[in-house]
Amino acid sequence: MFVAGCANFPLGAASDSGRTTEPAAVAEGPAAPEMFRLANGMDVVVISDHRAPVVTHMVWYRIGAADETPGKTGLAHFLEHLMFKGTDKIAPGQFSKTVARNGGQDNAFTSADFTAYYQAIAKDRLPLVMEMEADRMTHLKLTDKDVLPERDVVIEELRMRIENEPTAQLQSAMNAALYGNSPYGRDIIGVKSEVEALGTQDALDFYARYYTPNNAILIVAGDITSAELKPLAEKYYGTIAPRAPTLVRKRPPVTWPSEPKRVTLHDERVREATWIRSYPAPSSAAAGTRDSAALDVLAQILGGGSTSALYRSLVVRDKVATAVQSWYRGDLLGAGSFSIYALPRVGGSIATTEKAIDAELARFLAAEIDTDELERAKTQLIASATYARDTQQTMAYAYGSGLTTGLTARDVYLWPDYVRAVTAADVLAAARKVLDARHAVTGELLPKVKP
Structure with a gap:
C-alpha cells in the first residue's frame, strides 16, 4: 500500500465495468476525491484543497517500462523526454518556459507501470496548462533533428545514474536476480544497447499506441471542485478522440528465486x-x-x-x-x-x-x-x-x-x-x-x- 509522504513507498474507480460517468465521492470526509469519466474514456480525479489559490495538474498514462516490447526497452522513459519537443502550437523547449513565465513549475517521471506529467500553478492559469497538455497528447511533432540528440541525453543519463553509481549497479543486479525474466528485473531507463538503437519511428509508434485519452488519467489537486473542473476537462480533453484501444495488461506472473x-x-x-x-x-x-x-x-x-x-x-x-x-x-x-x-x-x-x-x-x-x-x-x-x-x-x-x-x-x-x-x-x-x-x-x- 502507498505510504503517504514517502517517495519510495508507495485509488478508484474499481474495475472499468464499475465506473460511473458522474462525479461521486469515494469516501466520507472533506479530503475525499471525486471521480468521473469523460466520454472518450479518460478518467478524472479531483482532490479539493481550498487553502490557497493554486492547483497541481497531472496527466498519467497507463504505460511504463514494464510494458515495453522486448528489444525496445527504454522507450517509455525516452518518450517522456521527447514530449517536451513541441507541437505546431508550442515550439521545442517552450512548454516548460511557458509554465515558468506564468509562475508555475512542471516536470515528468516514468516508472515500471506509468508515465506522468505535471504542472503546479495558480488556479487562474489552469486552463492554460490543460490546453498545452491536451495539445501534446495529440499533436506531438518529432523529427530526427529533435529525437537523436535527445537519445544521446538519455544515454548520458543512463551512464550517470546507473553506470557511474555503484549503489545503483548493485540494486540493478539485485532486481534482475529477484524478478528474473520479469520486466521488473530490468532498469526503467532501459538496456543501453537497445536505447542506443531507438529511433524517431519507434517513439512515434509508441506515442500513437499508448498516448490516447482512454489510456490516461487526469488528476487535479488544489483550489477547485469537481463541478468547476468537469467543463474544463470536457473542453480540453473530452474532445480528443481515442486513437488506439485501451491497453489491457497481460503480464506473466513473476517467478521468484527457488533458492537464496x-x-x-x-x-x-x-x-x-x-x-x-x-x-x-x-x-x-x-x-x-x-x-x-x-x-x-x-x-x-x-x-x-x-x-x-x-x-x-x-x-x-x-x-x-x-x-x-x-x-x-x-x-x-x-x-x-x-x-x-x-x-x-x-x-x-x-x-x-x-x-x-x-x-x-x-x-x-x-x-x-x-x-x-x-x-x-x-x-x-x-x-x-x-x-x-x-x-x-x-x-x-x-x-x-x-x-x-x-x-x-x-x-x-x-x-x-x-x-x-x-x-x-x-x-x-x-x-x-x-x-x-x-x-x-x-x-x-x-x-x-x-x-
Missing part, C-alpha cells in the same frame, strides 16, 4: 560496505488492504527509524552498524518486495552485520510483538500520511500511482484506517510469509580488492 541468491560487487569508488536484502512480496493490490497495511507496519517496526527494532539492536546495543532501514515496496502492478538495508560500522565486518540481522529477525519471528511498539509504529505511519495530505503534489502522486498499479481511490483515502486496524497477529503473519531467506536476494557492495 547473493550479489557481490566490488568498486574502487566504494569506501565502506553496504548490505541489502530483498525478499519476494506481493504488490499492494495483490496483497489486499489488510495484508498490505500489515507489511507497512512491519517495515516501520523493524527499520522505520531510531526507535525501530533493528536500529535499537544493531546500532544502539551491539554497535555493529551505523545505519539500518527496512521498507515494503508495494507500488508495482505485478509484484512487490520487502527490503532491509544496513551500513556496517566503520572497520566492521559485513558478515557480522548480516549475522546480527538474521539473529534479530529470528528473535522477532519467534516472539510476541510488544503492544507499545505496535502502536508507536502505527502512530508514526498515520502521522506521516496526515502530513502528506498537506501537500498537493504528494496526494496527487498517491492517487495516480495507486490507480495505475491496481488500487482504488478508496484504498488510498482509507489507508490510515487500514493501518489503525492492523493487529499484532496481522504483523507476525505478514512477517512469517515474507521474511523467508530461502527465496531472498542478498546484496553486498564492497571496496575493490587490491591485488
